């Protein structure tokens with residue numbers, strides 16, 4: 287890397303740093319996730335601060351430092367006003383970026399991941415009648431975001447066969463094993479119980495398996511689902527994240 291380089295960056299979050307600075311976490315197309323110091327960003331009238339708001343896309347000039355790298359200059363490209371003007375969109379965008387920061391390690395550049403994140407934010411920005419997002423749709427979008435993120439990070443769950451015995455999954459009494467990253471048939475669940483702690487294994491309903499198979503494809507726009515299955519999916523995502531990190 288040169289001592290100074292330009293990059294586009296999605297601002298993930300920021301926190302106060304030293305007396306007047308901020309530490310900003312960003313995701314970039316060519317360098318992956320970076321933590322950058324924005325000098326003086328907490329001072330009134332800071333020229334940098336307005337261009338480093340979380341949930342925005344900016345063009346940055348990054349200056350290599352001995353410890354941390356610095357933001358030399360910043361210019362907003364997309365501030366996602368449609369997200370910031372709707373409380374539900376703002377909440378779900380915040381949750382998505384918070385989980386993204388947990389799951390995506392620093393220093394792993396992935397252009398596809400960047401493009402996908404940018405598209406997801408643009409889609410959320412445009413969602414909803416008259417710009418306001420229904421809470422259940424927001425929950426669904428977040429669940430789907432996490433599911434796609436698992437896949438993009440190489441943790442795509444297997445949903446066709448049992449991850450232990452490789453037999454095709456039949457309806458009834460199946461489990462999701464976070465440790466193996468896929469489904470377990472009832473027989474393998476029973477024998478697995480004898481050798482390992484059950485806390486990595488979550489019961490999963492047939493309808494939830496169906497929903498997840500559809501979600502893994504590209505037909506989610508037409509998905510119909512009940513609040514109960516959505517709750518089950520949210521819980522499963524939470525378990526997977528807890529298990530992974």
Ligand SMILES: [Zn+2]
Nearest residue numbers: 448451471474
């Ligand atoms: Zn099995």
